[in-house]
Amino acid sequence: MERLLAQKKLTTRWYERFPRGVPVGIFTLTMAVTVLSVFAIERAEYQRKTAQIEQVAQEVASGIERQSNVNVAYLRSSAALFATQQMVEAPLFRTFVRQLHLDGRFVGSDGIGWAMKVRRADVPVVEAIMRDGGVKDFTITSAPQTSVQGNAQQSVVPIMFVEPQSERNQRVIGFDMFSESARRSAMLKAERSGQPTASGRVALHYEGEADGQPGFIIYMPVFTISEDRPGGNLRGYVFSPFNAQRFLQSALDAERLEGAVVRLHDRGAVVDGKQAVALMAQTAPDHASRRKVTRQIEIAAHTFVLEVEAPATPMLSSISALTLLFGLLVATLLLVLARLLTQQAMEDRIALSWFEQQSSIRNSLTRELNHRVKNTLANVLSIISLTRRRSDSVPEFADSLEGRIRALSATHDLLTQSDWGTTPVSAVVLAEIAPYAQDEQRHLEIGGPDVELAPNDALSLGLAIHELATNAAKYGALSVESGSVKISWEMAGEDVARIEWAERGGPPINPDTRRKRGFGTELIEKIVAHELRHPVDLKFEPEGVRCSLLIPVRRRTDFAIRQGRDQA
Structure with missing residues (x-):
């Protein structure tokens, strides 16, 4: 035992000096590694979701532009035909539109209409002609909020025909679109450019609601055959109204969205007299997600803003939650193990110290016993010697x-x-x-x-x-x-x-x-x-x-x- 104690180094090791700090430090270090791993996983997951949502946004934007191009192509063909006619009459318009077979192809639109430019002085004559042509009670009406300046315009652009002849479309016959600012702005721009032009956010009142449904209208100007360039005599507009919600839904593939929310905004909308970005349609209710991707898309020379927001996800993904749970378990096990090892080291140190003391005590007792035995024997020898002599x-x-x-x-x-x-x-x-x-x-x-x-x-x-x-x-x-x-x-x-x-x-x-x-x-x-x-x-x-x-x-x-x- 003495030899083993002599060979054993009794110097205190570093981990014995901190019996509680070492386990806590190991636990903290393990949890720090776990948290960093979770952070890396969540960052990679965030980048993956962002890339995925960007891809969805690109697909949605391409679908909307493709859908709008198809609709514009129909308007161009209609304008080309009507430019060759002296008069766009109801039979011709209905026959032509029906021959286009728009059902299933002109998706997202509420139809095609013809709005003729009429001088204000000719309004009574036009109303009489339309009534004689079979449109009962035809009357040219203006927007309720038309200003005095709007009434002073030399011309009006009333809606003459709309196909298909649904009940809601018939309610807008005779409405002067030039009397409303958003529509007028789009028509003037189309007249100047000679190209299809979309309006900003407008309220489609023919939906039968007081405020109307948000949407937009694409106008294609029709000029006389001899002056088919911008700046010539404008005969009217072939137009197509679009309900923003239905138009957005028609351009989407719901399976590819994977729960993402798509919103369509009008960047040039006027709200309370100020230009702002106004919401026109969205595919689902709002949810709390911070991953958003925006794209600017052009629909008939008008800029819209497409926003795609990733679906709301839990705070931690499943793999992150498992990693965190596993890291917590490992850290706890290491904490317990380190505590047991440091406690065992302390107990071993105390035992070695006790054995060392016992060895020293035994040696001292042995020396003391030898001394006392010698003294006792000396006393006994003295007693024997004196007793023998006496x-x-x-x-x-x-x-x-x-x-x-x-x-x-x-x-x-x-x-x-x-x-x-x-x-x-x-x-x-x-x-x-x-x-x-x-x-x-x-x-x-x-x-x-x-x-x-x-x-x-x-x-x-x-x-x-x-x-x-x-x-x-x-x-x-x-x-x-x-x-x-x-x-x-x-x-x-x-x-x-x-x-x-x-x-x-x-x-x-x-x-x-x-x-x-x-x-x-x-x-x-x-x-x-x-x-x-x-x-x-x-x-x-x-x-x-x-x-x-x-x-x-x-x-x-x-x-x-x-x-x-x-x-x-």
Whole structure:
């Protein structure tokens, strides 16, 4: 174990210094990588959706332009025919339009009409002719909001015929389109250019609603055959009204939209006297999507704005949500794993430190035990040597030696019970005096404060009490019933205790005995005094033996090897 501890580096590793910061850091780093991955996925998804919506916008714009070109082609052919006629009459107009077979091909339009330019002075004559031709109650009407300046125009352009002859188309017969500003602007532009021209956003009142449906009208000017260039005599306009919503729907492929919203705006609309971009039609209700693509499209020389908005999508795509969930799980697992590893490293560090302390304690205890065994053996050898010199026979030697060894053993038992810590003075005295205290005829008085002794000092005190008790039992106060022994102790200073042994009522002491030094006297005055590092005051007074010992009272840390370490 010592070899392994010596080979093991006990320096603290970096991840052990931050047992909580390392797992949190790993979790944060993993989640940061996950968030970056989700961001990259969402960005790629956004670019894909944007490219997809741009493609849809391009297809829708192409479809609208293609549809408008088809409608313009019909208007051109109609204008070419009517320019060759002296008079555009109802039978000719109806026959020609019906021969075009517009059903299913002229998609998005509400029909084709003929509006003739009429001088204002000829209005009554034209009304009479139309009535005679079969159009009952034909009357040229103007727009309600026509201004005074509009009434002062020299000409009017009323609607003469409209095909197909539906109920809603018949309601607009006789309406002077020149009286409304948006229509008038488109007709003047068509007259100047000689080309099909679309109006801006207009309200198609023939829908039967007060405000009308938003739409636009394409005008194709018709000039006299001899002056078919712009600037010649204008005979009228072949026109086609378009409901913006139906026109937009007819130009779309709903399956290709994939939920996208398509809007058609008039860029040149006039709202509250100001030019603005006005909504004309859209394919679905508005939804919260930030991916929009706009295209400018030309329909008969008029600019419209096409807007395509991608369908609303969840905050995160399915693959992003799965990536985020997987990253969260991985980050949590790594957090737990890192926490377990750092916790295990800390526990291993504590265990290694504990083993190191235990190894050091064991070595110290071994050295302490060797020292104490040597001291005990030295005491035993001294006791054997002195006992042998003072014994007259082998039995006497054996009895004396056995008693002194037993005294050491009794004190050793006390020290073992206290784990070789401090031992109370009272426990040492009672252990040595116990054989005599059991006799009721013995008069013993033992008392003093609580004083703790170090192990070696307790051994020395036990040996001294044993010798004094043995001597008293043989020759002194414990040998007769009238004798008494008083053992008391007190603190004689901050770090020293005084123990008094006093005999009374025993046999008189022979003066020759005072001068004769026995083995017990030598043991107390030499061995015990040497171990306690204080002189022993042993007196043989007429009243009995009196002995005073000074024993050092040391702090536990001066001799307790394991103090503090066991607590750690």
